[in-house]
Amino acid sequence: MQVYSMREAPYHRSVSVVMPSYNERENVAEAIERVAGALGEQLLEVIVVDDDSPDGTGQVLAQLDRPELHVIHRKGQSGLASALAQGTRAAKGTVVVWLDCDLGIAPEYIPELVSKLEDFDIAIGSRYVTGGNDLRSPGRALLSRILNRFAQVVLGSEITDYTSGFAAARHTALAKVPLSGEGFGEYFIDWAYHAKRNGLKIVEFGYDYRLRKSGLSKTDSNWLTFLRLGLSYTWTILRVKFHHWK
Template sequence: METTEDVGRVLVIIPTYDERENIESIIGRVRVSVPEAEILVADDASPDGTGELADRIADGDDHVHVLHRSGKEGLGAAYVAGFRWGLERGFDVLVEMDADGSHQPEELPRLLTALEGHDLVIGSRWVNGGRVENWPKKREALSRGANTYSRLLLGFPVHDSTGGFRAYRATTLTKIGIDEVTSQGYCFQVDLTLRTVRSGLRVAEVPITFVERTHGASKMSRDIMVEAFLKLTQWGLEHRLGRLTGRPDA
Protein backbone atom coordinates (compact mmCIF):
# COMPACT_ATOMS: atom_id res chain seq x y z
CA MET A 1 0.00 0.00 0.00
CA GLU A 2 1.34 3.41 -1.01
CA THR A 3 1.66 5.84 1.92
CA THR A 4 2.13 9.59 2.02
CA GLU A 5 5.86 8.93 2.33
CA ASP A 6 5.71 7.08 -1.00
CA VAL A 7 3.89 9.86 -2.85
CA GLY A 8 5.86 12.66 -1.18
CA ARG A 9 4.59 15.72 0.66
CA VAL A 10 0.79 15.94 0.63
CA LEU A 11 -1.23 19.15 0.98
CA VAL A 12 -4.99 18.89 1.57
CA ILE A 13 -6.69 22.09 0.38
CA ILE A 14 -10.01 22.91 2.05
CA PRO A 15 -11.82 25.99 0.66
CA THR A 16 -14.18 27.66 3.12
CA TYR A 17 -16.94 30.23 3.18
CA ASP A 18 -19.05 30.25 6.34
CA GLU A 19 -17.97 26.79 7.50
CA ARG A 20 -17.33 27.59 11.17
CA GLU A 21 -19.56 24.69 12.28
CA ASN A 22 -17.59 22.19 10.20
CA ILE A 23 -13.97 23.27 9.92
CA GLU A 24 -12.62 22.06 13.27
CA SER A 25 -14.12 18.59 12.82
CA ILE A 26 -12.90 18.14 9.24
CA ILE A 27 -9.36 19.27 10.12
CA GLY A 28 -9.26 16.86 13.04
CA ARG A 29 -10.43 13.94 10.91
CA VAL A 30 -7.84 14.66 8.22
CA ARG A 31 -5.08 14.83 10.83
CA VAL A 32 -6.09 11.42 12.20
CA SER A 33 -6.59 9.77 8.78
CA VAL A 34 -3.37 11.03 7.15
CA PRO A 35 -1.12 12.33 9.97
CA GLU A 36 1.81 13.16 7.67
CA ALA A 37 -0.28 15.38 5.39
CA GLU A 38 -0.51 19.14 5.81
CA ILE A 39 -3.71 21.15 5.48
CA LEU A 40 -4.38 24.52 3.86
CA VAL A 41 -7.65 26.24 4.70
CA ALA A 42 -8.38 28.71 1.88
CA ASP A 43 -10.92 31.06 3.42
CA ASP A 44 -12.85 33.61 1.37
CA ALA A 45 -13.24 36.16 4.20
CA SER A 46 -16.06 34.19 5.83
CA PRO A 47 -18.39 36.53 7.78
CA ASP A 48 -19.02 33.81 10.38
CA GLY A 49 -15.39 33.77 11.56
CA THR A 50 -14.26 30.53 9.88
CA GLY A 51 -10.89 32.07 9.03
CA GLU A 52 -10.26 33.22 12.59
CA LEU A 53 -11.13 29.78 13.98
CA ALA A 54 -8.79 28.19 11.42
CA ASP A 55 -6.04 30.57 12.56
CA ARG A 56 -6.44 29.42 16.16
CA ILE A 57 -6.22 25.78 15.08
CA ALA A 58 -3.13 26.54 12.99
CA ASP A 59 -1.47 28.29 15.96
CA GLY A 60 -1.46 24.96 17.79
CA ASP A 61 -0.63 22.66 14.86
CA ASP A 62 2.26 23.20 12.46
CA HIS A 63 0.56 20.92 9.92
CA VAL A 64 -2.31 23.39 9.47
CA HIS A 65 -2.05 26.60 7.44
CA VAL A 66 -4.55 29.32 6.52
CA LEU A 67 -4.75 31.32 3.31
CA HIS A 68 -6.94 34.40 3.81
CA ARG A 69 -8.52 35.65 0.60
CA SER A 70 -10.11 39.08 0.13
CA GLY A 71 -13.68 37.94 -0.52
CA LYS A 72 -16.00 35.33 -1.96
CA GLU A 73 -14.49 34.61 -5.38
CA GLY A 74 -15.74 31.08 -5.96
CA LEU A 75 -14.59 27.51 -5.50
CA GLY A 76 -12.40 27.34 -8.59
CA ALA A 77 -10.49 30.51 -7.71
CA ALA A 78 -9.96 29.25 -4.15
CA TYR A 79 -8.52 25.95 -5.37
CA VAL A 80 -6.27 27.64 -7.92
CA ALA A 81 -4.92 29.91 -5.16
CA GLY A 82 -4.39 26.85 -2.97
CA PHE A 83 -2.63 24.98 -5.76
CA ARG A 84 -0.27 27.90 -6.32
CA TRP A 85 0.46 28.11 -2.58
CA GLY A 86 1.28 24.41 -2.45
CA LEU A 87 3.35 24.33 -5.63
CA GLU A 88 5.43 27.29 -4.46
CA ARG A 89 6.24 25.37 -1.28
CA GLY A 90 7.26 22.17 -2.97
CA PHE A 91 4.35 19.83 -2.17
CA ASP A 92 4.23 16.72 -4.36
CA VAL A 93 0.52 15.95 -4.09
CA LEU A 94 -2.36 18.40 -3.79
CA VAL A 95 -5.76 17.22 -2.62
CA GLU A 96 -9.15 18.85 -3.07
CA MET A 97 -11.61 18.31 -0.21
CA ASP A 98 -14.86 19.99 0.86
CA ALA A 99 -15.11 21.49 4.34
CA ASP A 100 -18.66 20.31 5.02
CA GLY A 101 -17.92 16.63 5.72
CA SER A 102 -19.39 15.34 2.47
CA HIS A 103 -15.94 13.99 1.59
CA GLN A 104 -14.83 11.43 4.14
CA PRO A 105 -11.20 12.01 5.25
CA GLU A 106 -11.05 8.34 6.22
CA GLU A 107 -11.18 7.50 2.49
CA LEU A 108 -8.24 9.76 1.60
CA PRO A 109 -5.57 7.04 2.12
CA ARG A 110 -7.22 5.01 -0.67
CA LEU A 111 -7.01 7.96 -3.06
CA LEU A 112 -3.33 8.42 -2.24
CA THR A 113 -2.67 4.70 -2.72
CA ALA A 114 -4.30 4.88 -6.17
CA LEU A 115 -1.83 7.61 -7.23
CA GLU A 116 0.66 4.82 -7.88
CA GLY A 117 0.70 4.72 -11.66
CA HIS A 118 -1.69 7.68 -12.05
CA ASP A 119 -1.54 11.45 -12.30
CA LEU A 120 -5.02 12.29 -11.01
CA VAL A 121 -7.26 10.23 -8.74
CA ILE A 122 -10.93 11.15 -8.38
CA GLY A 123 -13.10 9.97 -5.50
CA SER A 124 -16.08 8.82 -7.54
CA ARG A 125 -19.74 8.52 -6.56
CA TRP A 126 -20.77 6.99 -9.87
CA VAL A 127 -18.52 3.94 -10.31
CA ASN A 128 -19.16 0.49 -8.84
CA GLY A 129 -18.92 0.75 -5.06
CA GLY A 130 -19.52 4.51 -5.00
CA ARG A 131 -22.67 5.94 -3.44
CA VAL A 132 -24.33 8.98 -1.91
CA GLU A 133 -26.09 9.30 1.46
CA ASN A 134 -28.96 11.64 2.37
CA TRP A 135 -29.13 13.29 -1.03
CA PRO A 136 -32.51 14.33 -2.47
CA LYS A 137 -33.38 12.35 -5.60
CA LYS A 138 -33.46 15.60 -7.60
CA ARG A 139 -29.87 16.41 -6.61
CA GLU A 140 -28.71 12.88 -7.43
CA ALA A 141 -30.41 12.99 -10.83
CA LEU A 142 -28.78 16.35 -11.56
CA SER A 143 -25.30 15.04 -10.73
CA ARG A 144 -25.73 11.80 -12.66
CA GLY A 145 -27.12 13.72 -15.63
CA ALA A 146 -24.30 16.28 -15.63
CA ASN A 147 -21.68 13.55 -15.57
CA THR A 148 -23.34 11.52 -18.31
CA TYR A 149 -23.68 14.68 -20.40
CA SER A 150 -19.99 15.48 -19.87
CA ARG A 151 -18.85 11.95 -20.70
CA LEU A 152 -20.85 11.69 -23.91
CA LEU A 153 -20.29 15.23 -25.11
CA LEU A 154 -16.56 15.43 -24.40
CA GLY A 155 -15.67 11.85 -25.30
CA PHE A 156 -13.76 10.85 -22.17
CA PRO A 157 -14.34 7.78 -19.97
CA VAL A 158 -14.50 9.50 -16.55
CA HIS A 159 -17.76 8.74 -14.68
CA ASP A 160 -17.56 11.49 -12.03
CA SER A 161 -15.82 14.43 -13.65
CA THR A 162 -17.75 16.87 -11.42
CA GLY A 163 -16.51 15.17 -8.23
CA GLY A 164 -14.56 17.46 -5.91
CA PHE A 165 -12.68 14.91 -3.80
CA ARG A 166 -9.47 14.30 -5.73
CA ALA A 167 -5.69 14.04 -5.54
CA TYR A 168 -3.33 15.55 -8.12
CA ARG A 169 0.35 15.05 -8.50
CA ALA A 170 2.07 18.44 -8.59
CA THR A 171 3.48 17.60 -12.02
CA THR A 172 -0.09 17.21 -13.30
CA LEU A 173 -1.16 20.68 -12.19
CA THR A 174 1.95 22.18 -13.75
CA LYS A 175 1.35 20.43 -17.05
CA ILE A 176 -2.36 21.28 -17.42
CA GLY A 177 -1.89 25.03 -16.93
CA ILE A 178 -3.95 25.89 -13.85
CA ASP A 179 -3.20 29.61 -14.26
CA GLU A 180 -5.42 29.57 -17.36
CA VAL A 181 -8.44 28.14 -15.52
CA THR A 182 -11.28 30.58 -14.82
CA SER A 183 -14.28 28.24 -14.47
CA GLN A 184 -16.11 27.58 -11.19
CA GLY A 185 -18.26 24.94 -9.47
CA TYR A 186 -19.17 21.82 -11.44
CA CYS A 187 -17.45 23.41 -14.40
CA PHE A 188 -14.11 23.80 -12.64
CA GLN A 189 -13.86 20.09 -11.87
CA VAL A 190 -14.79 19.08 -15.43
CA ASP A 191 -12.34 21.63 -16.82
CA LEU A 192 -9.40 20.18 -14.87
CA THR A 193 -10.44 16.61 -15.69
CA LEU A 194 -10.62 17.44 -19.38
CA ARG A 195 -7.24 19.17 -19.32
CA THR A 196 -5.70 16.14 -17.60
CA VAL A 197 -7.13 13.64 -20.08
CA ARG A 198 -6.19 15.75 -23.10
CA SER A 199 -2.65 16.14 -21.78
CA GLY A 200 -2.26 12.36 -22.08
CA LEU A 201 -2.11 11.89 -18.32
CA ARG A 202 -3.54 8.96 -16.38
CA VAL A 203 -6.79 9.28 -14.44
CA ALA A 204 -8.15 6.77 -11.93
CA GLU A 205 -11.52 6.72 -10.15
CA VAL A 206 -11.83 5.31 -6.64
CA PRO A 207 -15.33 4.63 -5.25
CA ILE A 208 -16.32 6.81 -2.29
CA THR A 209 -19.35 7.41 -0.11
CA PHE A 210 -20.51 11.02 -0.45
CA VAL A 211 -22.48 12.21 2.59
CA GLU A 212 -24.76 15.26 2.45
CA ARG A 213 -23.72 18.03 4.84
CA THR A 214 -25.43 18.19 8.23
CA HIS A 215 -24.42 21.77 9.13
CA GLY A 216 -24.58 24.93 7.04
CA ALA A 217 -25.95 25.58 3.57
CA SER A 218 -24.82 24.26 0.20
CA LYS A 219 -22.96 26.77 -1.97
CA MET A 220 -24.45 25.34 -5.18
CA SER A 221 -26.47 27.98 -7.04
CA ARG A 222 -28.46 28.36 -10.22
CA ASP A 223 -25.71 30.55 -11.73
CA ILE A 224 -23.12 27.79 -11.18
CA MET A 225 -25.37 25.21 -12.86
CA VAL A 226 -26.08 27.49 -15.82
CA GLU A 227 -22.36 28.22 -16.23
CA ALA A 228 -21.63 24.50 -16.20
CA PHE A 229 -24.26 23.70 -18.83
CA LEU A 230 -23.11 26.47 -21.17
CA LYS A 231 -19.40 25.67 -20.77
CA LEU A 232 -19.91 21.93 -21.24
CA THR A 233 -21.95 22.54 -24.36
CA GLN A 234 -19.26 24.89 -25.73
CA TRP A 235 -16.47 22.39 -25.01
CA GLY A 236 -18.51 19.55 -26.49
CA LEU A 237 -19.14 21.44 -29.73
CA GLU A 238 -15.46 22.36 -29.95
CA HIS A 239 -14.54 18.71 -29.38
CA ARG A 240 -16.84 17.50 -32.16
CA LEU A 241 -15.68 20.24 -34.51
CA GLY A 242 -12.10 19.27 -33.74
CA ARG A 243 -12.81 15.65 -34.66
CA LEU A 244 -14.23 16.76 -37.98
CA THR A 245 -11.16 18.89 -38.70
CA GLY A 246 -8.68 16.31 -37.47
CA ARG A 247 -7.78 18.24 -34.30
CA PRO A 248 -9.83 16.51 -31.55
CA ASP A 249 -7.88 17.99 -28.65
CA ALA A 250 -7.80 21.58 -29.88
Protein backbone atom coordinates in the same frame (compact mmCIF):
# COMPACT_ATOMS: atom_id res chain seq x y z
CA MET B 1 15.28 -4.47 1.31
CA GLN B 2 12.29 -2.74 2.86
CA VAL B 3 8.96 -3.44 1.20
CA TYR B 4 6.25 -0.77 1.30
CA SER B 5 2.54 -1.22 0.82
CA MET B 6 0.78 1.16 -1.58
CA ARG B 7 -0.40 3.34 1.28
CA GLU B 8 3.07 3.49 2.87
CA ALA B 9 5.05 4.22 -0.28
CA PRO B 10 7.68 6.95 0.24
CA TYR B 11 6.32 8.91 -2.75
CA HIS B 12 3.24 9.77 -0.71
CA ARG B 13 4.99 11.13 2.37
CA SER B 14 4.39 14.66 1.10
CA VAL B 15 0.68 15.41 0.72
CA SER B 16 -0.84 18.89 0.56
CA VAL B 17 -4.59 19.07 1.18
CA VAL B 18 -6.23 22.21 -0.20
CA MET B 19 -9.58 23.14 1.33
CA PRO B 20 -11.59 26.16 0.14
CA SER B 21 -13.70 27.75 2.84
CA TYR B 22 -16.62 30.14 3.09
CA ASN B 23 -18.80 30.20 6.21
CA GLU B 24 -17.52 26.85 7.51
CA ARG B 25 -17.16 27.75 11.20
CA GLU B 26 -19.08 24.66 12.28
CA ASN B 27 -17.09 22.20 10.18
CA VAL B 28 -13.57 23.43 9.52
CA ALA B 29 -11.87 22.38 12.78
CA GLU B 30 -13.26 18.85 12.62
CA ALA B 31 -12.39 18.59 8.92
CA ILE B 32 -8.75 19.54 9.57
CA GLU B 33 -8.49 17.17 12.53
CA ARG B 34 -9.87 14.28 10.50
CA VAL B 35 -7.58 15.02 7.55
CA ALA B 36 -4.56 14.96 9.87
CA GLY B 37 -5.74 11.78 11.52
CA ALA B 38 -6.39 10.03 8.22
CA LEU B 39 -3.05 10.89 6.58
CA GLY B 40 -0.70 10.76 9.56
CA GLU B 41 2.94 11.06 8.50
CA GLN B 42 1.95 11.45 4.86
CA LEU B 43 0.50 14.91 5.55
CA LEU B 44 2.78 17.82 4.79
CA GLU B 45 0.24 20.64 5.07
CA VAL B 46 -3.41 21.58 5.11
CA ILE B 47 -4.01 24.78 3.16
CA VAL B 48 -7.34 26.45 3.96
CA VAL B 49 -8.28 29.26 1.58
CA ASP B 50 -10.92 31.36 3.32
CA ASP B 51 -12.90 33.97 1.42
CA ASP B 52 -13.27 36.40 4.34
CA SER B 53 -16.10 34.36 5.87
CA PRO B 54 -18.45 36.60 7.89
CA ASP B 55 -19.48 33.74 10.21
CA GLY B 56 -16.22 33.65 12.17
CA THR B 57 -14.44 30.87 10.29
CA GLY B 58 -11.24 32.94 10.35
CA GLN B 59 -11.35 33.20 14.14
CA VAL B 60 -11.80 29.43 14.48
CA LEU B 61 -8.79 28.86 12.23
CA ALA B 62 -6.70 31.34 14.21
CA GLN B 63 -7.35 29.39 17.42
CA LEU B 64 -6.17 26.06 15.99
CA ASP B 65 -2.69 25.08 17.12
CA ARG B 66 -1.64 22.85 14.25
CA PRO B 67 1.83 23.27 12.70
CA GLU B 68 0.71 21.73 9.40
CA LEU B 69 -2.09 24.30 8.98
CA HIS B 70 -1.59 27.20 6.57
CA VAL B 71 -4.41 29.69 6.10
CA ILE B 72 -4.80 32.01 3.13
CA HIS B 73 -7.21 34.82 4.03
CA ARG B 74 -8.68 36.43 0.93
CA LYS B 75 -10.34 39.84 0.96
CA GLY B 76 -12.06 41.20 -2.12
CA GLN B 77 -11.82 37.80 -3.79
CA SER B 78 -14.30 34.96 -3.87
CA GLY B 79 -15.12 31.79 -5.71
CA LEU B 80 -14.48 28.07 -5.29
CA ALA B 81 -12.34 27.63 -8.39
CA SER B 82 -10.08 30.62 -7.76
CA ALA B 83 -9.64 29.58 -4.12
CA LEU B 84 -8.58 26.09 -5.17
CA ALA B 85 -6.25 27.49 -7.82
CA GLN B 86 -4.57 29.81 -5.31
CA GLY B 87 -4.21 27.07 -2.72
CA THR B 88 -2.81 24.68 -5.31
CA ARG B 89 -0.20 27.21 -6.40
CA ALA B 90 0.90 27.51 -2.77
CA ALA B 91 1.07 23.75 -2.20
CA LYS B 92 4.54 22.24 -1.65
CA GLY B 93 3.64 18.56 -1.54
CA THR B 94 4.44 16.02 -4.23
CA VAL B 95 0.72 15.19 -4.10
CA VAL B 96 -2.16 17.68 -3.90
CA VAL B 97 -5.65 16.73 -2.71
CA TRP B 98 -8.76 18.88 -3.11
CA LEU B 99 -11.40 18.48 -0.40
CA ASP B 100 -14.39 20.53 0.71
CA CYS B 101 -14.58 21.67 4.34
CA ASP B 102 -18.22 20.70 4.77
CA LEU B 103 -17.61 17.00 5.55
CA GLY B 104 -19.95 15.89 2.78
CA ILE B 105 -16.95 13.79 1.74
CA ALA B 106 -15.28 11.88 4.57
CA PRO B 107 -11.58 12.80 4.91
CA GLU B 108 -10.92 9.15 5.71
CA TYR B 109 -11.16 8.41 1.99
CA ILE B 110 -8.01 10.43 1.27
CA PRO B 111 -5.31 7.79 1.97
CA GLU B 112 -6.86 5.30 -0.43
CA LEU B 113 -7.38 8.00 -3.07
CA VAL B 114 -3.73 9.02 -2.73
CA SER B 115 -2.56 5.40 -2.93
CA LYS B 116 -3.93 5.23 -6.48
CA LEU B 117 -1.18 7.61 -7.57
CA GLU B 118 1.36 4.79 -7.43
CA ASP B 119 0.20 3.92 -10.95
CA PHE B 120 -1.70 7.01 -12.08
CA ASP B 121 -1.19 10.76 -12.40
CA ILE B 122 -4.66 11.70 -11.13
CA ALA B 123 -7.22 9.95 -8.92
CA ILE B 124 -10.80 11.26 -9.02
CA GLY B 125 -13.44 10.41 -6.44
CA SER B 126 -16.57 9.24 -8.23
CA ARG B 127 -20.13 8.67 -7.12
CA TYR B 128 -20.74 6.50 -10.18
CA VAL B 129 -18.23 3.66 -9.98
CA THR B 130 -18.21 0.60 -7.72
CA GLY B 131 -18.32 1.72 -4.10
CA GLY B 132 -19.66 5.17 -4.94
CA ASN B 133 -23.04 6.66 -4.01
CA ASP B 134 -24.79 10.02 -4.12
CA LEU B 135 -26.72 10.14 -0.84
CA ARG B 136 -28.37 13.52 -1.27
CA SER B 137 -32.07 13.85 -2.05
CA PRO B 138 -33.21 11.55 -4.90
CA GLY B 139 -34.08 14.52 -7.13
CA ARG B 140 -30.70 16.19 -6.86
CA ALA B 141 -28.86 12.90 -7.17
CA LEU B 142 -30.81 12.06 -10.33
CA LEU B 143 -30.16 15.43 -11.97
CA SER B 144 -26.45 15.17 -11.19
CA ARG B 145 -26.39 11.68 -12.67
CA ILE B 146 -28.09 12.87 -15.86
CA LEU B 147 -25.66 15.78 -16.18
CA ASN B 148 -22.66 13.48 -15.81
CA ARG B 149 -24.07 11.00 -18.32
CA PHE B 150 -24.40 13.91 -20.74
CA ALA B 151 -20.79 14.88 -20.01
CA GLN B 152 -19.69 11.31 -20.74
CA VAL B 153 -21.46 11.33 -24.10
CA VAL B 154 -19.98 14.69 -25.10
CA LEU B 155 -16.53 14.58 -23.49
CA GLY B 156 -15.76 10.87 -23.22
CA SER B 157 -16.85 7.94 -21.09
CA GLU B 158 -13.46 7.34 -19.44
CA ILE B 159 -14.49 9.68 -16.62
CA THR B 160 -17.85 9.07 -14.93
CA ASP B 161 -17.95 12.00 -12.49
CA TYR B 162 -17.02 15.27 -14.21
CA THR B 163 -18.46 17.31 -11.33
CA SER B 164 -16.81 15.46 -8.43
CA GLY B 165 -14.39 18.08 -7.13
CA PHE B 166 -12.73 15.42 -4.94
CA ALA B 167 -9.36 14.50 -6.42
CA ALA B 168 -5.71 13.76 -5.76
CA ALA B 169 -3.03 14.58 -8.29
CA ARG B 170 0.72 14.44 -8.60
CA HIS B 171 2.12 17.96 -8.47
CA THR B 172 3.75 17.30 -11.82
CA ALA B 173 0.33 16.59 -13.36
CA LEU B 174 -1.06 19.88 -12.05
CA ALA B 175 1.89 21.69 -13.61
CA LYS B 176 0.89 20.24 -17.00
CA VAL B 177 -2.83 20.98 -16.62
CA PRO B 178 -3.44 23.86 -14.17
CA LEU B 179 -6.88 24.88 -12.92
CA SER B 180 -8.80 27.51 -14.84
CA GLY B 181 -9.67 29.34 -11.60
CA GLU B 182 -13.10 30.37 -12.90
CA GLY B 183 -16.63 29.55 -11.82
CA PHE B 184 -17.97 27.23 -9.13
CA GLY B 185 -17.79 23.58 -10.21
CA GLU B 186 -17.19 24.37 -13.88
CA TYR B 187 -13.43 24.29 -13.29
CA PHE B 188 -13.50 20.54 -12.62
CA ILE B 189 -15.21 19.69 -15.91
CA ASP B 190 -12.64 21.75 -17.78
CA TRP B 191 -9.68 20.37 -15.81
CA ALA B 192 -10.65 16.70 -15.99
CA TYR B 193 -11.30 16.89 -19.73
CA HIS B 194 -8.01 18.62 -20.50
CA ALA B 195 -6.09 16.24 -18.25
CA LYS B 196 -7.52 13.35 -20.27
CA ARG B 197 -6.72 15.06 -23.57
CA ASN B 198 -3.15 15.70 -22.46
CA GLY B 199 -2.55 12.02 -21.92
CA LEU B 200 -2.43 11.99 -18.12
CA LYS B 201 -3.29 8.65 -16.55
CA ILE B 202 -6.56 8.95 -14.61
CA VAL B 203 -8.29 6.50 -12.30
CA GLU B 204 -11.57 6.85 -10.41
CA PHE B 205 -12.33 5.76 -6.87
CA GLY B 206 -15.82 5.22 -5.45
CA TYR B 207 -16.93 7.29 -2.46
CA ASP B 208 -20.17 8.20 -0.69
CA TYR B 209 -21.24 11.80 -1.18
CA ARG B 210 -23.46 12.98 1.69
CA LEU B 211 -25.18 16.16 2.72
CA ARG B 212 -22.87 18.59 4.52
CA LYS B 213 -22.61 17.94 8.25
CA SER B 214 -23.52 21.49 9.37
CA GLY B 215 -24.33 24.85 7.86
CA LEU B 216 -25.93 25.86 4.59
CA SER B 217 -24.98 24.29 1.27
CA LYS B 218 -23.61 26.62 -1.41
CA THR B 219 -25.49 24.66 -4.10
CA ASP B 220 -28.38 22.78 -2.48
CA SER B 221 -29.97 25.68 -0.59
CA ASN B 222 -32.77 25.90 -3.14
CA TRP B 223 -33.78 24.30 -6.42
CA LEU B 224 -33.34 27.49 -8.44
CA THR B 225 -29.65 27.75 -7.50
CA PHE B 226 -29.16 24.06 -8.20
CA LEU B 227 -30.80 24.31 -11.62
CA ARG B 228 -28.83 27.43 -12.55
CA LEU B 229 -25.62 25.59 -11.76
CA GLY B 230 -26.81 22.65 -13.85
CA LEU B 231 -27.33 24.94 -16.84
CA SER B 232 -23.91 26.52 -16.32
CA TYR B 233 -22.30 23.07 -16.16
CA THR B 234 -24.11 22.04 -19.34
CA TRP B 235 -22.81 25.14 -21.13
CA THR B 236 -19.30 24.39 -19.85
CA ILE B 237 -19.46 20.85 -21.23
CA LEU B 238 -20.45 22.17 -24.65
CA ARG B 239 -17.95 25.04 -24.54
CA VAL B 240 -15.06 22.73 -23.69
CA LYS B 241 -15.98 20.39 -26.52
CA PHE B 242 -16.67 23.10 -29.10
CA HIS B 243 -13.30 24.68 -28.36
CA HIS B 244 -11.63 21.55 -29.72
CA TRP B 245 -13.90 21.39 -32.76
CA LYS B 246 -12.55 24.69 -34.08
